[in-house]
Amino acid sequence: MDIDLSPEEEAFRQEVRAFLRANLSDRIRDGAISSPSVFVEPDIGQDWNARLNERGWLGYQWPEEVGGTGWTPTQRYIFEKECALAGAPNLTVLGLKLVAPVIFSFGTQEQRKTYLPRILSGEDYWCQGFSEPNAGSDLASLKTTAVRNGDHYVVNGSKIWTTHAHFANKMFLLARTDSTVKKQAGISFLLVDMNQPGISVRPILTLAGDHEVNQVFMEDVIVPVDDLVGEEGQGWTIAKFLLENERGGSCHAPKLLHDLDDIAALAKDQPDGRGGRLADDRDWRRRVAKLRLGIESLEIIELKILSRIAKGQKPGPQTSLCKLLASNLRQEVDLLAVDLFGPVGLQLPTARPLYGENAPAPVRSDKAQVAAARYLNSRAWTIFGGTNEVQRTIIAKTVLGL
DSSP: OOOOHHHHHHHHHHHHHHHHHHHHHHHHHHHHOOSSSSSSSSHHHHHHHHHHHTTTTTTSSSOOGTOOOOOOOHHHHHHHHHHHHHHHEEEEEIIIIIIIHHHHHHHHHHHHHHHHHHHHSOOOOOEEEEEEBBBSSSSGOOOOOOEEEETEEEEEEEEETTTTTTTSEEEEEEEEEEESOOOOGGGGEEEEESSSSEEEEEEEEOOTEEEEEEEEEEEEEEEEEGGGGSSSOOHHEEEEEEEEEEEEOOHHHHHHHHHHHHHHGGGGGGOOOSSSBBBGGGHHHHHHHHHHHHHHHHHHHHHHHHHHHHHTOOOOTTTHHHHHHHHHHHHHHHHHHHHHGGGGGGGGOOOSSSSSTSSOOOSSSSSHHHHHHHHGGGGGGGTTTTHHHHHHIIIIISOOOO
């Protein structure tokens, strides 16, 4: 799907394409192709981040006054779409797109001065401490506590499904600072140094064999009061702001279309088992067409959200609709890739990463090697960032008025 661009916006698109041709190296692109997870390994992700930061484009969603580009919503969408179509890796979303907007929207001037430059430089690598063993979809029931003691808080509890906690030196987390009020009202948002006594990280291996997520345990962890974002008890409001950005702050459709186009192209050389080509099989073509229509519909919704943002409005509950649709479409695209390769698509090497000199040799192709791992990894799409059930409830209440 194309939108009508002004001459200035078209010139910007050409500038982005020129940058991608010059800076998106084969190593970075191959690393993205061979990464089954949403989150690429830090060596690939940080390399790409550094190139964007050198160009001044890394904080492309940030206001100019805090180190961002000051781009319009349309420019941001053009940038994300061109990166997706070129096969660029996903950016390190936890720092750039989640905690950074919280810091420059709710944080103190000192917090902005301290943390935002370090996110851009890569000095700080962040993880997110929201979910707990008994507080996932019902996040307000979290049990981690932060008790104030003079000029610091003492934090105790655990967080689970903590992506890249084994790489991170910083965590943003929700903790209960007041247990005497309504549960949503007693939660605060803290910035935590991971490199201190009392923090331990236990790996959780996914179905695909990836070490992507972890459980983090905190015992008498110290957090200076200066690292409280906003006011005590404001954590729930900040969390809703952050999750709205997470669910609707990216354009999912271009990446999905890129992957679908890649699958459709590969099907032209794939036998259908009956002497013909898979690309000519009626049922296969029907599946591809149905997926394409779904993804293009998602892009229309994303563009409507873009229009709201361009008018100075909040993204709104439509972000839950984007999250719901994108999650289901991602799973369907990854299933289509497994079906494309047949038995060869079922290889599931446990070694990581699947790129570089020490990577295991693929059977037939790199894309076939990663197909099953991507399929298994994408099972989590309908859980993380709010389950499908949570998104449907939000849509029913806020969009449909049920």
